[in-house]
Each structure stands twice: as C-alpha cells, then as structure tokens.
Amino acid sequence: MTQVTATSHGADKTGGAQDSVTLRVRDLRKSFGGNEVLRGIDLDVRTGEFLTLLGPSGSGKTTLLRIIAGFESHTSGEMLLRGRDIAGLSPSERGLGMVFQQYALFPHMTVADNVAYGLRMRGWDRGKIGKRVSEMLEIVGLPHLSGRKPRQLSGGQQQRVAFARALAYAPQLLLMDEPLGALDRSLRLQLEEEIKRVHRQMGTTVIYVTHDQEEALVLSDRIAIMEEGRFAGLDTPTALYQRPPSTFVAKFFANANLIPATASADGSIECRGSAFSTQTDLRGPVSLAVRPRSLRLEPVTNGLRLSGAVVETLLLGDDRQVKFDVPGVGPMVALVDARQQSELEPGAAVTLHAPAEEITVLEA
C-alpha cells in the first residue's frame, strides 16, 4: 500500500480548515489486476454533511466505500480521517459506523443486544449502555421491539436496527451502502424520511452509496456522481440538477435531453435552423442539455425551437410525459402540465420550445 504524506498535496494537518473536514481523500486509485476501477478520487467530506456517491452499476461506488471502511486496500493515494492517516488501520481501528445491505444483524441476539454490541466492544459500562440503547431505539421508532430477534422483524425494521446499531457509539463517520436497496418503494420513501430526520437530529457525517437518483436528491447535502472510477460532478443536488457540469451528469442525473448544436464566435447558439443568444465561452460543436420540463409547446422569446413528431404520451398524474422524435436529433422527452395540455396524438407534428435560461451549454 503506498502512503503519501499529507503535505505533498497541501493538506493541512494542524487544524484550521481541517477542523471542518471529517474525511479527506486525495488522488485515490484502485486496480484489480490490470484494471483501474478508481482513477484519482479527490474528496473532502465536511463535518456533519450527508454526502452521496451516485453512479451507474460498476462505476466504483462500493469499491470506494469499502476502501474507506478498510475492507479493501487501495493501490495509491491517501485518506485522512480528521487529519489522521488511516491507510494502515484495520476496519475496527478506524471506528466508523456502517450500514451495508449485506452487513446483517446478529441473528441470535435481540434487537437491544444488537444495538448494544458496539458499545460493549468499546467497554461502556452497563448503565450507560442501557440508556444509550433506549435512546437509539426511541430515535428509530422501535422501543417496543427491543426484545425481539431479527427474524421476527420486517426488512424495514431490521434496517432501522442496523441504523441504530451503527449510530449508537456516535461514530465520526457513518458509511451506508444501498441500505434501502432490498426494500419496496413505499418503505424506502418512509425510511428516507427517517434517515434524513436522524441525520438532522444527530449531526453525524455520512457517506451514502446509491444508484437511485431520487434517493440521492432527497437525502444529500452534496452528491458525487461517479462515472467509470472518477467523479463526473460533485456539488449540491440543485446545482447538479440545474447546471450539470457534463453531458454524463446531465443525462444520468437530470434526465436531460442532449441536443447537438454549434456555438459561434459571438456566443450565440445555432441549432437546426434556429438561433438564440446565451452566455457561454464555448465555441464550435456543443451539446445543449434541456430537461424535460423545460420543453414546452408555447413559443419563447429567446430560446431553442425544434420541430418533431409525437411518438407516444404517458399520463403521470399532474404531468404528461411526451416522447417526440426530432429528425436529426433523435428521441426527446418533454414533461407538460396534463391539466393544460390536452392529449397529443401519436404522429402529430409539433414545435418544441425551451427558454435560453433553462438550457445548459456543454462541451459536445
């Protein structure tokens, strides 16, 4: 394992800015055989923040989390927990809280004993343990089930116990890998609310892995979007959604339509016979990211105009999702207000508009 000193990357080990950073990762790399699956990860997880690693299957989320936890070695780079190099430490020496889908409860122990486990390991005295276990079961809403065994609990209840167990000793950092992955949608939504509430209440620093974009949106202070072992974007959900930094983020996170266009020397954008002005420093071929909700059927003063044909429509409650085919661009998706827009017949010719201020101009 290569260990790089903090100073070579200018990290401050003496306090100051470091105080607000719980975990600092610098140029972290991991290869399996000759295959590099983490390709230079830089990350500062701020104290108290809820940071989510979001990305498609195989992008490296779990590998990164397992390296931070100490279950997997890294090939090079550094990791500092509150300024301390943790590369050589075992998982238990790192003292992190963990809720992994496969990191099951102890089946022979009661709920209370499961929650108490980490506290006993840390040598807490009985009275203090009892008090803490009650407190934690109260927080996750399970005080009445403290005497049950895991097999007598539903999946959602088991994950609440796992959550209480991981948080009981107030770890500096809590790692969660798809903890809601095995649960059905309504239970997932309910537990998302709870995780958010408990995070607010306890102020624990969290790194959370999911491939579910909505889950990431609901829970996170910031999201790191992973693409093939790198961060394609790291920002607040709003910023990533409204101003995606790359076509990958636009497509994967904001479900945006990507439309080829040309940026000319004066900064105006030309796209399929229509032109509009915008603020961009890019020149030449570009990609326009347009979210489905930004497309409308009414003309705009300054913006994109595209002609196409309706392929199909789908009623989603208040919204109607309309799929279009735009010759030369391909399939596009718009979300329109179902109460204002009557049914559009497949095959109908339409003109789509998007205001310039809702279009992100990206490198093609």
Ligand SMILES: Nc1ncnc2c1ncn2[C@@H]1O[C@H](COP(=O)(O)OP(=O)(O)OP(=O)(O)O)[C@@H](O)[C@H]1O
């Ligand atoms: N032990 C291993 N040996 C070899 N390759 C591995 C090993 N573990 C992971 N990989 C590879 O590393 C890459 C990243 O895998 P990882 O599990 O971190 O992705 P992920 O983003 O968590 O995916 P998922 O959402 O499917 O869990 C994949 O290409 C995977 O095949």
